[in-house]
Amino acid sequence: MTEPDAQPAKRWDDQWEDRPAIGADEPVSITAYPNGPLLVRGTFEILTPTGEVIPPRRKTVALCRCGVSTLKPFCDGSHKAIGFKTEQEPPAPQPPLPT
Amino acid sequence: MSAGLLELLLENSPTATEADLAATLRELTAAALGETADLLQDDDLQTALFLAYELRYSGLRGVDDAWEWHPEVLALCASIEPEFEKALRERALMPELPEPGVESVAAALFELTGSDTGPSVSRYLAKKATDEQAQEFLILRSIYQLKEADPHTWAIPRLRSRAKAALVEIQADEYGGGRFDRMHSELFARTMRGVGLDATNGHYVDVVPAITLASSNMMTMFGAHRRLRGAIAGHLAALEMTSSQPNRLYGNGFRRLGYNADVTFYFDEHVEADAVHEQIAARDLAGSLATDEPELLEDVFFGAAAGLYVDGLSGTQQLDAWTAGTSALRATETSSMPA
Numbered sequence: 001m002t003e004p005d006a007q008p009a010k011r012w013d014d015q016w017e018d019r020p021a022i023g024a025d026e027p028v029s030i031t032a033y034p035n036g037p038l039l040v041r042g043t044f045e046i047l048t049p050t051g052e053v054i055p056p057r058r059k060t061v062a063l064c065r066c067g068v069s070t071l072k073p074f075c076d077g078s079h080k081a082i083g084f085k086t087e088q089e090p091p092a093p094q095p096p097l098p099t
Numbered sequence: 100m101s102a103g104l105l106e107l108l109l110e111n112s113p114t115a116t117e118a119d120l121a122a123t124l125r126e127l128t129a130a131a132l133g134e135t136a137d138l139l140q141d142d143d144l145q146t147a148l149f150l151a152y153e154l155r156y157s158g159l160r161g162v163d164d165a166w167e168w169h170p171e172v173l174a175l176c177a178s179i180e181p182e183f184e185k186a187l188r189e190r191a192l193m194p195e196l197p198e199p200g201v202e203s204v205a206a207a208l209f210e211l212t213g214s215d216t217g218p219s220v221s222r223y224l225a226k227k228a229t230d231e232q233a234q235e236f237l238i239l240r241s242i243y244q245l246k247e248a249d250p251h252t253w254a255i256p257r258l259r260s261r262a263k264a265a266l267v268e269i270q271a272d273e274y275g276g277g278r279f280d281r282m283h284s285e286l287f288a289r290t291m292r293g294v295g296l297d298a299t300n301g302h303y304v305d306v307v308p309a310i311t312l313a314s315s316n317m318m319t320m321f322g323a324h325r326r327l328r329g330a331i332a333g334h335l336a337a338l339e340m341t342s343s344q345p346n347r348l349y350g351n352g353f354r355r356l357g358y359n360a361d362v363t364f365y366f367d368e369h370v371e372a373d374a375v376h377e378q379i380a381a382r383d384l385a386g387s388l389a390t391d392e393p394e395l396l397e398d399v400f401f402g403a404a405a406g407l408y409v410d411g412l413s414g415t416q417q418l419d420a421w422t423a424g425t426s427a428l429r430a431t432e433t434s435s436m437p438a
Contacts, residue, residue: 033378034202035209057368058272062375070347075374077343080213 035086037062037075046073100127101147104175108150108162121171128178138179138186138313139409142429145312148179149304152319156246157300180320184327187317191404199393201386208333208381211403212340220414221345223421224352233356235427236349237291238303239417243315244287245300248273250315253322254331260391262332265383269335269376283372286365293362294353306428310413317409321402329398330405332388336380337403341410342373 028042040061046054054073064072065086066079106112107120115123128147135141153159154167166172194211197203224236243250252270255263275281288298297303304312321331350366360367385403389396420427 033382034205036378037374039375039378057371058375059276060268060272060375060379062371062378071371071374074371076347076370077374077377080209081344 032065032086033062035084036065036079038065039063100124100131101143101150103127104147104150107171108159108166110163124171124175125178128175132178132182138182139190139412140309140313142309142312144179145309145316146304147175148183148316149312151176152316152323153301155319155323156249159301180324183313183316183320187405187408188401191401191408193397193400193404196396196400199389199396201382201390204386204389204396204399205381207400208336208340208385208403211400212337212407219345220417221348221352223418225348225355226352228352228356228421230356232421232427233352234294234296236417237294237296238428239307239311239413241287241291241296241298241303242307242311243318245284245298247284247287249284250318250322251331251335253319254328254335257325257328258332258388261387262384262391265379265387266332266335269339269379269384272372272376283365283368286368290353290362290365293358308413308416308427308429310409310416314409314413317405327398327402329388329392329395330402332380332385332395333399333402333404334406335402336377336385336399337406339373339377339380341407343370343377346370346373 026042028040028044031039031041033039040063041059046056046061048054062075064075064079066082066084068078068082068084069076070078103120103124107117107124110117112120128144131141131144131147132138135144138144150159151172154162154164154172158164158167194207197207220236224233228236248270251266255266255270258266271277273283275283275285279285291298318331318334321327321334346366346369350363350370353363353366385399389399417427
C-alpha cells in the first residue's frame with residue numbers, strides 16, 4: 001500500500017491543455033449538414049427577435065435553413081419535400097475586404 | 100408452438116418433465132418452420148420469437164429470468180432467426196450500393212427513404228381515421244414504441260469510433276436526455292393513457308398481427324447480433340428518415356379527433372427530434388460506419404430496406420383493413436380493446 005497522496009485531486013479535464021472543460025467555456029459548434037439543417041451542439045441560447053429565450057427541448061438542435069419548416073427556427077424535415085439543395089461546404093474563400 | 104414455448108417457460112406441466120417439454124418444443128418449431136407459408140405473417144412463429152426476445156427486455160410475468168440464457172430458448176431463436184433473416188434478405192428491395200463514404204452513403208439513404216412510396220397511414224390518420232381506428236393505430240405501434248429505442252441500443256457496445264458516438268447522441272435524446280418523463284417510450288405511454296388505452300408493456304401482444312411482431316423482432320434480431328450491426332445502423336437511419344413528416348400528420352389526426360396536447364405531444368416531439376436524428380443517423384452513424392468498416396456497407400442498406408419493406412407491408416394491411424371497414428387488429432375471441 002502506498003500513502004495517500006497529500007496533493008488535492010486534479011479534475012480530469014485539467015489535464016487537457018488544448019481544450020476547455022465541458023461547460024460554459026466550451027465553444028458552441030454549428031455543423032452544416034448538406035442539403036439539410038444546421039446542427040447546433042454545446043451550451044447556447046436561442047432567442048426570439050424580441051429577446052425571449054426559446055426553451056431548448058434537446059441537447060443537439062437542428063435549425064431550419066431551407067425556409068419552409070413549420071417549426072422554425074427548428075427543422076421539421078420539410079427541406080426533403082421541396083428538394084432543398086445546398087452549395088458545396090465549406091464555401092469558397094471570400095474575396096478580401098477592401099482596405 | 101408458441102404455446103409449447105410458454106408451457107416450457109412457465110414450468111407448469113403436471114405430467115411432462117422439462118426435457119420432454121423441450122423436445123416437444125423443438126419438434127413443434129421444426130414443424131412450424133417447415134409448414135409456414137410466410138414467416139413474416141406467421142402468428143405462431145413471430146409470437147414465439149417475440150416471447151423469447153422479451154426475456155431480454157422486460158421479462159415475462161411468471162417466467163424465471165434465468166430462461167433468457169437457457170440453451171433451449173437460445174436454440175429456439177437460432178432455429179427461427181436464419182429463416183427470418185433469409186426471408187428479409189430475399190424480399191427487401193435493395194438499392195444500388197454507393198461507394199463507402201459519409202457523403203455517398205448519406206445521399207443514397209436519403210434517396211432510398213425519399214423514394215419510398217409506401218402506403219400512407221399518416222395521411223389516412225390525419226384526414227380520415229375514426230377514433231376507433233386511431234386507437235388501433237396506437238395499439239399496433241405500442242409493440243415497439245413502449246420500448247422505443249431499446250433494440251437499437253444493443254448496437255452501442257458493438258460499434259466503435261464516430262458511429263458509436265453518433266448512436267449515443269441519438270439514443271440519449273430518445274431516452275429524454277436522462278429525464279424519465281421525457282423518454283420517448285414514456286411519452287408514448289402517456290399518449291396511450293390519454294386516449295384510454297392500457298400502456299402496460301405487452302398488454303396488446305395477442306391482438307396485433309404477425310407483421311407487427313415481425314417488425315419488432317426484426318429490430319431485436321439486428322440489434323442483438325454483432326454480425327448484423329450494419330443492419331441495425333441502417334434500420335435506425337431509415338426509421339429516423341421516414342419519421343418527421345408522418346409524425347406531424349399523426350399529431351394533426353389526433354388533434355382533428357379532439358385530443359389535447361397530452362395525447363399529441365409524443366408526435367409533435369418526434370417532428371423536431373427526428374429531424375435532428377435523421378441527419379446524425381444518415382451521416383455520422385450509417386455513413387461513418389460504412390466508411391470505417393466497408394464490409395458492412397451492404398448490411399447498412401439491407402437494414403434500411405428491410406425496415407422500409409416490413410413497415411410498408413404493415414401499413415398496407417392497416418389501410419386495407421380500415422378502407423374495407425374492418426379492424427386492423429388480429430381477430431381473437433376476446434378483444435383487449437376497451438369497451
